[in-house]
Amino acid sequence: MRRDNTSRWIDAELPGLRRPRTTVTVVLADAQPAIRHGVRSVLERTGGISVVGEAGTADEVIAQTSRCGPHVLVVDPLMDECSGTRVISQVLRLRPETGVLVFSAADDDEAVTSALQAGARGYLFKRADAEQILRGIQAVAAGEAIVDKSIASRLGTLMSRTAGRYGYPFPQLTDREREVLERIAAGKSNAAIARELVLASKTISNRVSVIFGKLGVADRAQAIVMARDAGLGHG
Numbered sequence: 001m002r003r004d005n006t007s008r009w010i011d012a013e014l015p016g017l018r019r020p021r022t023t024v025t026v027v028l029a030d031a032q033p034a035i036r037h038g039v040r041s042v043l044e045r046t047g048g049i050s051v052v053g054e055a056g057t058a059d060e061v062i063a064q065t066s067r068c069g070p071h072v073l074v075v076d077p078l079m080d081e082c083s084g085t086r087v088i089s090q091v092l093r094l095r096p097e098t099g100v101l102v103f104s105a106a107d108d109d110e111a112v113t114s115a116l117q118a119g120a121r122g123y124l125f126k127r128a129d130a131e132q133i134l135r136g137i138q139a140v141a142a143g144e145a146i147v148d149k150s151i152a153s154r155l156g157t158l159m160s161r162t163a164g165r166y167g168y169p170f171p172q173l174t175d176r177e178r179e180v181l182e183r184i185a186a187g188k189s190n191a192a193i194a195r196e197l198v199l200a201s202k203t204i205s206n207r208v209s210v211i212f213g214k215l216g217v218a219d220r221a222q223a224i225v226m227a228r229d230a231g232l233g234h235g
Contacts, residue, residue: 023048024141027064029055029075029087030103035126039074039103042130049137055079058087065091065098071141074133076104076126077115085111088118099140099213103133112151116216117172122146123216143209145216152222169230172214180207181215185224185233 026043028036028051036054043049053064058080065073077085088100101122102115115123121140124132125148139146173181176197183193194204208220217223227233 085118185227
């Protein structure tokens, strides 16, 4: 990313951002030190967020995440030539409670879908301004999903294209999560799903939240649209 954007983050005013009640810990991972410095400068001016580590390679990401146990990993997956989104999968195997926010210049369909399928909870482009970066971190730390607006407008189509390749449109979901998503796509409430699957309502609610995070959607309506676009919920 160009330095002028880094300067824009540092100089930006940040009014009206909600302050988390507890400190959100963050590890920043990018091959370019200038990007890490720019984002760190923004975060250090914001109460409630603490940068606890930095990484410039995939191996360093794994080490820093394991050592620091951050709430959020902000990462450009394309740090090493061959790492790609594998670093996301590796982090989540080691630290499933860490939320992953991709912060990348890559805006092609393959990069976006691969990151979300690997388990990233958010995806922002490096053209994002300081406020968008902060809101992204806060959302991911809170267990929410957040993507750039241009991604949100085409996400259902992107994910449905993977159905033929993998046999199931959302390979990142477990069998139980698939059962829940199929019922969500059919328009069933959490209570109805709980009755059908003979599970507690709280269990279904927790699984729905996990599904939203894995799919990169913000709410039930987006999940329904994405699932139906992928062919679910019509049976």
